[in-house]
Amino acid sequence: MGFLDLVLRPLARSRSTVRYPRSPADAVRTRRTPVFQPERCTDDRACAAICPTAAISIESTAPGARTWALDYGKCIFCAECIRVCPSDAIAGTGAFELDANSRDGVVAPFALKEPARE
Amino acid sequence: MNAQTQTLLGECPVALEQEQTSAPNETLVACDPGDLVAVAAYCTSRGGKLATMVGLDLAPVGRALAVECVFSIPAFDEFLRVRADLGASGAYPALTPTVPAAQWYEREAKDLLGIDPVGHPDPRRLVLHESYPHGYHPLRKSVSAVAAPAIDSRRFDHFEVHGEGIYELPVGPIHAGIIEPGHFRFSNIGDVVLFLDARLFYTHRGVEKIVEGLTPERALFTVERTCAACTVSHGVAFASAVERAAGARVPPRAAWLRTLLLELERLYNHVGDIGNICAGTGLHAGTARGAILKERLQRLNEALTGHRFLMGVVDIGGLRNDIDGGVLEGQVGQLAAIQADFAAYVQLLLGTESFVHRLQGPGQLDAATVLALGGTGVAARASGVATDYRVDHPHAAYATLSPRRMVERSGDVFARTMLRVKEADESFRLVRAIADGLPGGPVRTDVAPLPAFASALGYVESPRGANVHWVMADGDGKIYRLRIRSAAYANWPLVARAVPGNVVPDFPLINKSFELCYACCDR
Numbered sequence: 001m002g003f004l005d006l007v008l009r010p011l012a013r014s015r016s017t018v019r020y021p022r023s024p025a026d027a028v029r030t031r032r033t034p035v036f037q038p039e040r041c042t043d044d045r046a047c048a049a050i051c052p053t054a055a056i057s058i059e060s061t062a063p064g065a066r067t068w069a070l071d072y073g074k075c076i077f078c079a080e081c082i083r084v085c086p087s088d089a090i091a092g093t094g095a096f097e098l099d100a101n102s103r104d105g106v107v108a109p110f111a112l113k114e115p116a117r118e
Numbered sequence: 119m120n121a122q123t124q125t126l127l128g129e130c131p132v133a134l135e136q137e138q139t140s141a142p143n144e145t146l147v148a149c150d151p152g153d154l155v156a157v158a159a160y161c162t163s164r165g166g167k168l169a170t171m172v173g174l175d176l177a178p179v180g181r182a183l184a185v186e187c188v189f190s191i192p193a194f195d196e197f198l199r200v201r202a203d204l205g206a207s208g209a210y211p212a213l214t215p216t217v218p219a220a221q222w223y224e225r226e227a228k229d230l231l232g233i234d235p236v237g238h239p240d241p242r243r244l245v246l247h248e249s250y251p252h253g254y255h256p257l258r259k260s261v262s263a264v265a266a267p268a269i270d271s272r273r274f275d276h277f278e279v280h281g282e283g284i285y286e287l288p289v290g291p292i293h294a295g296i297i298e299p300g301h302f303r304f305s306n307i308g309d310v311v312l313f314l315d316a317r318l319f320y321t322h323r324g325v326e327k328i329v330e331g332l333t334p335e336r337a338l339f340t341v342e343r344t345c346a347a348c349t350v351s352h353g354v355a356f357a358s359a360v361e362r363a364a365g366a367r368v369p370p371r372a373a374w375l376r377t378l379l380l381e382l383e384r385l386y387n388h389v390g391d392i393g394n395i396c397a398g399t400g401l402h403a404g405t406a407r408g409a410i411l412k413e414r415l416q417r418l419n420e421a422l423t424g425h426r427f428l429m430g431v432v433d434i435g436g437l438r439n440d441i442d443g444g445v446l447e448g449q450v451g452q453l454a455a456i457q458a459d460f461a462a463y464v465q466l467l468l469g470t471e472s473f474v475h476r477l478q479g480p481g482q483l484d485a486a487t488v489l490a491l492g493g494t495g496v497a498a499r500a501s502g503v504a505t506d507y508r509v510d511h512p513h514a515a516y517a518t519l520s521p522r523r524m525v526e527r528s529g530d531v532f533a534r535t536m537l538r539v540k541e542a543d544e545s546f547r548l549v550r551a552i553a554d555g556l557p558g559g560p561v562r563t564d565v566a567p568l569p570a571f572a573s574a575l576g577y578v579e580s581p582r583g584a585n586v587h588w589v590m591a592d593g594d595g596k597i598y599r600l601r602i603r604s605a606a607y608a609n610w611p612l613v614a615r616a617v618p619g620n621v622v623p624d625f626p627l628i629n630k631s632f633e634l635c636y637a638c639c640d641r
Binding site for chain 1: 147244336339340404407421424425430438466470
């Protein structure tokens with residue numbers, strides 16, 4: 001029957017798509033998404049130095065306050081930051097819902113503890 | 119150097135001075151710029167094919183401009199690299215009148231480096247459009263990669279056809295859908311195209327310039343992103359160029375897994391391309407069915423590597439991550455189901471006479487044109503030119519896996535479609551063979567820092583044909599110069615030759631039968 005068969009056959013079948021987000025997505029996620037754990041950070045800055053897209057920034061936001069931020073809009077999920085961190089402060093997770101309604105929304109900032117050094 | 123290469127060099131009418139290389143199947147010789155045409159003519163007469171051509175600015179090391187022609191010699195898996203120091207003027211007699219395949223390389227070197235191929239039959243700009251300032255040659259070492267040149271608006275040069283009843287049809291650079299930018303200027307009489315002038319390089323991002331001064335490990339992230347659909351090809355070609363320059367060898371498991379990735383890339387591209395050819399004929403059920411098969415293959419890619427386009431897996435010295443044997447076994451099982459559905463899909467397409475008739479005839483390309491212009495991959499093989507780097511220059515694990523080289527004769531859209539069908543079947547077979555014979559062991563080895571000014575080639579047979587990377591290190595083991603010659607770059611001039619004589623509505627179909635990347639070509 002050729003193409004007619006191709007058109008009619010799916011009518012007898014159940015739906016192929018999933019009801020995400022009402023039911024869980026069936027995404028297979030084996031590439032790790034870096035998620036920062038500020039309490040473990042020893043202010044080594046190896047992550048910012050290795051990042052090939054300069055997605056990680058460590059900045060003073062106010063006197064005595066500093067912020068570690070990962071821009072998921074720049075991150076290419078290479079996991080180099082996870083590999084080089086000496087204190088395991090960056091976890092590789094299966095998170096994939098990273099979308100936001102604005103450019104700033106995809107930047108994940110974390111307040112850092114006061115610098116350990118000096 | 120093997121005996122055959124020695125004979126080849128010995129019989130050359132020009133005496134060539136040999137220089138040091140680290141890769142076993144590369145021979146580097148120095149030549150006077152005045153002799154370049156004679157050497158190139160000799161190489162092509164002995165079965166050599168121009169694989170790439172590289173312009174170089176050696177001013178920081180006390181020399182001047184240089185040009186290197188790389189000839190692939192498929193008969194005995196050898197690359198002959200002929201380098202000529204040009205001096206500060208960068209002038210040398212153009213190769214194009216003798217070796218037409220050199221046409222784009224010479225125009226590109228003129229734009230990007232100010233190298234002057236004297237007597238080139240088409241001296242128009244290629245990579246940098248007319249809007250770039252005169253005398254701006256970004257690959258010169260004195261030019262900053264980040265300083266923006268002053269862009270001007272100027273009318274671009276295109277070939278015009280004059281005569282009664284002839285009209286021009288401009289198409290692009292912005293197209294419907296999500297395809298990349300390219301401007302096509304048709305000169306037509308009635309419905310028939312007399313001449314097509316394709317203007318590309320709208321997505322020129324200066325990839326080669328950006329990576330200069332980076333370590334190879336860092337540069338790889340950028341090089342992989344030259345093009346999404348060919349990311350494994352670019353990654354493997356670049357990594358192997360670096361490994362060959364450093365004299366390193368990847369572990370067997372890494373070579374096998376790289377072969378797996380290359381075949382998975384070929385599979386989803388070929389299957390997706392067949393679906394898109396249906397779009398070119400308006401057969402929407404075929405397009406949709408092709409898209410479903412491609413989606414399933416991309417999900418398989420993600421399950422195996424964590425990335426639908428297989429990015430971020432290749433590393434210098436091997437792979438960044440191993441692929442688990444159990445996961446691979448499971449996915450190969452999935453692949454068998456996809457292969458069965460693909461076979462049914464192809465049956466369906468071939469059983470649709472109106473579709474088959476539409477593919478037979480348009481976009482005919484003969485073998486002589488392919489050979490003259492240096493065509494590669496699917497486009498070349500569909501016109502009866504048996505060139506496949508997997509066989510001619512076995513890389514990764516292809517020497518062990520011995521893939522079958524497919525050839526079609528008719529050179530039309532139908533031939534390119536059927537060639538993809540056959541090659542996809544062969545890729546299904548190869549993926550299974552890799553899963554069955556995959557050796558154990560590590561997937562990565564440490565690669566020593568690149569020796570100062572060492573240079574080497576890396577090459578793979580990408581889904582669209584031979585992808586050749588040429589790498590040279592600087593004094594600190596970082597990238598001094600990278601030249602990416604993608605398959606699309608070699609084949610775009612063929613598209614312009616396949617269209618004349620066809621009607622305008624067949625252009626989308628012909629273009630889709632080549633399915634060349636723009637980003638790959640423009641870099």
